[in-house]
Amino acid sequence: MKLSIIVPTLDGQVPESVKRAVEGRAEVELVVVSGVSPVAEARNEGLRRAKGEYVAWADGDDEVSADWLEEILNHTCDDVDMVTFDVRQEWHDGSGRPSAVLDGRHCGQLWSKVFRRSLFEGLTFHGAVHEDFRMLCQLPKDLRRVHIDKVLYVYRRRKDGLSQHRDAWATWKALWGLVKVCDSREMARGIVERFWDFAKTPVRRLIRR
Numbered sequence: 001m002k003l004s005i006i007v008p009t010l011d012g013q014v015p016e017s018v019k020r021a022v023e024g025r026a027e028v029e030l031v032v033v034s035g036v037s038p039v040a041e042a043r044n045e046g047l048r049r050a051k052g053e054y055v056a057w058a059d060g061d062d063e064v065s066a067d068w069l070e071e072i073l074n075h076t077c078d079d080v081d082m083v084t085f086d087v088r089q090e091w092h093d094g095s096g097r098p099s100a101v102l103d104g105r106h107c108g109q110l111w112s113k114v115f116r117r118s119l120f121e122g123l124t125f126h127g128a129v130h131e132d133f134r135m136l137c138q139l140p141k142d143l144r145r146v147h148i149d150k151v152l153y154v155y156r157r158r159k160d161g162l163s164q165h166r167d168a169w170a171t172w173k174a175l176w177g178l179v180k181v182c183d184s185r186e187m188a189r190g191i192v193e194r195f196w197d198f199a200k201t202p203v204r205r206l207i208r209r
Helices: 016-022 039-049 066-074 131-138 166-179 187-197
Strands: 003-009 030-035 053-057 082-092 098-102 113-116 146-157
Touching: 003 016, 003 039, 003 066, 016 030, 030 039, 039 053, 039 131, 066 082, 066 146, 131 166
Parallel strands: 003 030, 003 053, 082 146
Antiparallel strands: 053 113, 082 098, 082 113
16 A cells, blocks of 8 residues: 655745655655646645555645654555644634634545545546645535644644635635535535635735735
8 A cells, every 4th residue: 555645835845854754755746836836736746746556735834743654554545545644723823812623524624534546536636725735525415534642743824824814816716616505504604604704804914925
């Protein structure tokens, strides 16, 4: 069994903790997609290049725990389609908000999950915002899942990141795109949560710089 770790990054940055984890591991490949935008195209390129039976995701400015890789490898097997784990969200936007632990089973992001690569066959990421949530909603509902009740990933929410909605028009288009493809109560709930997050965004962050 081989694991592909896909890192979409504009500047080629790869988390040091990810580099340490994969060093010398023949059963793991690091797929760095540098300079490709929007992020959906970088994710699509990563999937095209990935050779592993499973894929994990990491953002270039986040970090993983020391046992992230071992835990993933210990839980991926023929009887599992998706592995989820908890995430610590850290705010780096000057707000002073405390960090929080997110349940990876309910996160709408890819970095809290590992997938059987074949699940993405015939599917394509779209856009620069909420592209991961949109993809998750397209996956089969009857996946064989395993959850690791540990914090294995550190998500750093930065003031200049896409999650801060600095480009209001791009965010609005992404949200409206989700509405047009909504086909379940679960997805509708996720869309409402994203609209609410957008509505709470300070006006100063909605101005594209």
